Amino acid sequence: MMFEFLEVISPGCGATWQDAGRPGRKRFGVPPGGWMDAEAAGEANRLAGNAEEMVVVELALQGARFRARREGWLAVAGASMGPAPGVVRKMARGEELAFTRHEAGVYAYLAVPGGWSAPVILGSASVSERSGLGRALARGDILSCRHDPARPGRCPPEDAPSAAFYPRNIAVRVWRGPQWAEFSHAARAAFFATRWAVSSQLDRMGVRLTGAVIPTSPATMPSEPVLAGSVQITGGGQPVVTMRDGPTVGGYPKIAWLDDEACRRVAQVPPGGSLEFLPPDE
Amino acid sequence: MDWSVEPYGPRAWLVRFGRDLSGETMARALAVARALETKPPEGLREFTTGFGSVLLEPEGDDEAAARWGRRVLPEMIENWRVLDVEKTAAKAVEIPVVYDGEDLAEVSRLTGLGAGEVIARHTGREYRVWLLGFAPGFPYLGMLDAALHLPRRDTPRPRVAAGSVAIAGGQTGIYPAASAGGWHVIGRTAAKLFDPAAPDPFLLRPGDSVRFLAVGADDV
Numbered sequence: 241m242m243f244e245f246l247e248v249i250s251p252g253c254g255a256t257w258q259d260a261g262r263p264g265r266k267r268f269g270v271p272p273g274g275w276m277d278a279e280a281a282g283e284a285n286r287l288a289g290n291a292e293e294m295v296v297v298e299l300a301l302q303g304a305r306f307r308a309r310r311e312g313w314l315a316v317a318g319a320s321m322g323p324a325p326g327v328v329r330k331m332a333r334g335e336e337l338a339f340t341r342h343e344a345g346v347y348a349y350l351a352v353p354g355g356w357s358a359p360v361i362l363g364s365a366s367v368s369e370r371s372g373l374g375r376a377l378a379r380g381d382i383l384s385c386r387h388d389p390a391r392p393g394r395c396p397p398e399d400a401p402s403a404a405f406y407p408r409n410i411a412v413r414v415w416r417g418p419q420w421a422e423f424s425h426a427a428r429a430a431f432f433a434t435r436w437a438v439s440s441q442l443d444r445m446g447v448r449l450t451g452a453v454i455p456t457s458p459a460t461m462p463s464e465p466v467l468a469g470s471v472q473i474t475g476g477g478q479p480v481v482t483m484r485d486g487p488t489v490g491g492y493p494k495i496a497w498l499d500d501e502a503c504r505r506v507a508q509v510p511p512g513g514s515l516e517f518l519p520p521d522e
Numbered sequence: 523m524d525w526s527v528e529p530y531g532p533r534a535w536l537v538r539f540g541r542d543l544s545g546e547t548m549a550r551a552l553a554v555a556r557a558l559e560t561k562p563p564e565g566l567r568e569f570t571t572g573f574g575s576v577l578l579e580p581e582g583d584d585e586a587a588a589r590w591g592r593r594v595l596p597e598m599i600e601n602w603r604v605l606d607v608e609k610t611a612a613k614a615v616e617i618p619v620v621y622d623g624e625d626l627a628e629v630s631r632l633t634g635l636g637a638g639e640v641i642a643r644h645t646g647r648e649y650r651v652w653l654l655g656f657a658p659g660f661p662y663l664g665m666l667d668a669a670l671h672l673p674r675r676d677t678p679r680p681r682v683a684a685g686s687v688a689i690a691g692g693q694t695g696i697y698p699a700a701s702a703g704g705w706h707v708i709g710r711t712a713a714k715l716f717d718p719a720a721p722d723p724f725l726l727r728p729g730d731s732v733r734f735l736a737v738g739a740d741d742v
Contacts, residue, residue, distance in 0.1 A: 266570040266577075267555075268716075268724045269654040361718045371658050372699035373718070418528040418536045462543055463655065463662075464572030467534060489572055489655035497531040 242357055244309050246331075246350075246383040252303025252339060254443070255377040256367040257358040258349075259295040265362070266488040272468055273366040273373070273484050276347045276444060276507040278500070280318030280325075280404060284349035287315035287328050289393055295358045295365040297350040297383065300443075301510065302342040308335045309382070312389025313353050319345025319406060319508060326404070330390075345406030345508040346442070354387030368485045370445060408513035409435075412502040416520050417470060417494035419461075427455050431495055432519050436479065440511040444485040447506060449515065453477035456493055463489045469498040471517070481506055496520075527599065530577065533587040535595060538575045547574040548664075549607040552650060555728040556612060557605060563598060565590055571653040571728040573662075612650075612729040617696070618737040619645075619687050623707040625675070629689070632672055641736055643667040644708065649694065651730045659698035659716030661726045666692050678704035685710045687734065694734075709734075 248255065258281065261274025275281035275298060282292035302321045308314075308331035315328045321339035323329070325348060331337065339348060358365040359374060367374035377383075387393075423431070436449035454477045466472070470482040472492040481498065482490075496517060498506060506515060526538045539554070540547035555571045570577040580590035621641045630637045649663035656662075666689055674690045679702065682688070686697040688705035697703060698715035715725045726732065 264568050265658075266568060267654060267728060268658055269656060269660050270658045362723065370701070372701070372716075373658070415531040416529065418530045421528075462541075462573035462575075463653070464536065464538070464575045465570035465577035467530060467577070469531070487656060488570060489653060494530075499531065 242384040242386070243312075243388050244382045245312050245352060245385050245389050246306040246314075247309055248377050248379055248381040248383070249305040249307055249336065250303060250379055251377045252299060252301065252305070254298075254300035255304050256298050256369075256444075257295050257356070257365045257374065257377075258298040258367065259365050260293055261366045261484060262362050262364045262373075266465065269371075269488055270362070270373075271368060271371060271485050271488055273364065273368045273371075275349070275366075276484060277318055277345075277349075277504045279504060280345075280347065280508075281349045283326070283404065284315045284317035284351035287317060287326070288313065288351040288353045290351055290353065290355055294351065294355045297356065297377070299339055299348045299350070301346055302339055304339040306337050306383075308333055308337075310390065312385070313392050314389070315351040316348060317351075318348040318404070319343075321348055342510070344408075344510075345404075346510050347507060352385045352389045353392030354385060354389070357384045357386050368444070370485055406508045408509065409516075410505055410509060410513075411516040411518055412498055412505060413518045414471065414496035414498060414502070414520055417496045418464075419493035420495060422457055422493060423473075423495050424455065428495070430454055431479070432517055434516075436515045436517070438509045438511055438513045438515065442511060444483055446483050446486050447481040447509075449479045449481070451514075454479065454495070461491050461493060463491045466490045466494070467497060469500070469503045470494040471496040471498065483507060525599070527595070529591070532584040534577060534579045535591060536572075536575060536577050537599060540574055543574050546607075548650075548652065550574075550602070550605070551576060552612075552652070552729040553605045553607040554602050557602070559727055559729070563594070565594060573652060612731055613727070614648075614731045614733070615726060616733050616735055617687075617711050617713045618735045619709040619711050620739050621709040621736055622739065623686065623688070623709045625688075625706040626708045629670070629672065629706050629708055633669055635669060640670065640708065643670055644689070644694065645734045645736050647733075649732045651726045651728050651732060652693075653728050654724070654726065656695075657698060657701055659724050659726070661695055661715065661732070663694045663732055664692055666694050668692075672706060674704040675706060678702055679707075682707060683710065685712060687711055
């Protein structure tokens with residue numbers, strides 16, 4: 241039984257199904273994928289009374305609008321784009337919800353009690369358009385639920401005012417990347433001394449930073465495996481943080497690597513915000 | 523041999539089998555990929571193949587991974603030194619191609635070879651799958667005949683059709699799905715390189731060998 245709940249009026253800057261992704265297939269060219277902020281996605285599911293790993297709708301930056309085709313509960317977590325995160329709201333039939341006022345963070349998550357019904361490919365509902373795995377939500381799409389969203393198992397779901405905080409300026413501790421030793425002392429010093437601006441070129445594949453030029457060795461490097469969380473220095477000396485849908489191999493040197501928690505925090509810094517990298521613990 | 527082992531965060535190691543990408547380096551990397559594929563070592567969560575390199579990610583948390591890196595990794599790498607690179611049986615795959623690609627005339631002009639000669643040189647040898655990347659199931663195949671080596675197109679095409687057979691540098695590849703792409707498209711195949719619904723979704727694995735067969739448009 242399916243329950244048609246939300247109609248997409250606009251996907252805004254990007255709306256996709258996301259779950260934990262498709263680990264274990266990098267050698268076939270499949271990026272890990274999955275939610276950009278696992279903690280916020282988990283919070284949306286908790287608010288809806290679900291297991292944390294269920295598929296959610298991930299919204300990027302702002303602009304998404306939905307209309308309820310039936311009455312039902314909807315949990316919102318993560319970035320603030322208008323509707324308060326950390327709240328489970330009862331949508332009336334015909335009611336619209338607009339995520340059109342960007343306030344903080346980048347990625348927000350929507351969950352319903354009992355879970356969404358989303359197409360699964362290779363064991364995951366996570367959409368990675370660049371990899372041809374599923375497609376982003378588009379105007380007119382209908383988002384359906386597995387259970388009646390108006391009759392949650394835990395009734396009514398309780399709000400848990402969100403403790404999440406999405407600062408525009410953050411500092412993250414790095415680990416050494418595989419080419420760490422090949423960067424000069426001066427290059428590494430510049431990398432840590434710079435407060436990097438998050439550019440508007442950010443998506444599920446990567447976050448491009450500006451603020452200084454990091455000298456790299458001119459020799460081209462044969463493509464080698466790339467982990468999500470890698471800080472690659474491109475040919476122009478600009479850092480790019482590889483995110484969940486980033487390519488699995490690449491030829492740019494990787495000065496540093498960010499663990500999942502650091503990566504999640506970086507994902508939530510909007511364009512115009514900034515990052516500072518802290519040297520690895522020795 | 524000039525191997526290197528670099529930590530890549532606390533839970534991964536990148537092993538390089540030489541920087542020169544010589545025949546020996548590539549053969550060693552492929553033999554290791556075959557060994558990992560056919561006999562997955564205990565405690566290894568995932569491996570990823572690069573050009574002359576392999577990324578190893580053990581199971582478990584940071585602490586378990588560090589233990590694996592100390593106790594298991596060194597011995598594993600030592601065993602790779604005695605792998606017989608000649609005896610790594612891989613799957614041999616034949617891929618039928620209609621050589622009517624949109625860049626065939628341009629490739630012909632740039633190489634100074636007639637279209638028939640381009641096709642003869644492309645079909646005239648066996649390739650190895652060096653790695654899969656760029657997109658799910660996209661194989662990097664080498665080595666291409668030296669007369670066909672061309673830099674990538676100056677301007678990538680916004681859309682290359684699924685099944686396009688293309689060349690760039692010393693490599694040839696096949697686009698499993700439509701995407702943007704900067705390689706020179708010389709033909710097309712109906713072979714399915716990535717079929718998410720199939721029990722084994724990927725036609726090729728690192729180390730497999732590939733031969734292209736020229737076929738008529740009616741044969742696909």
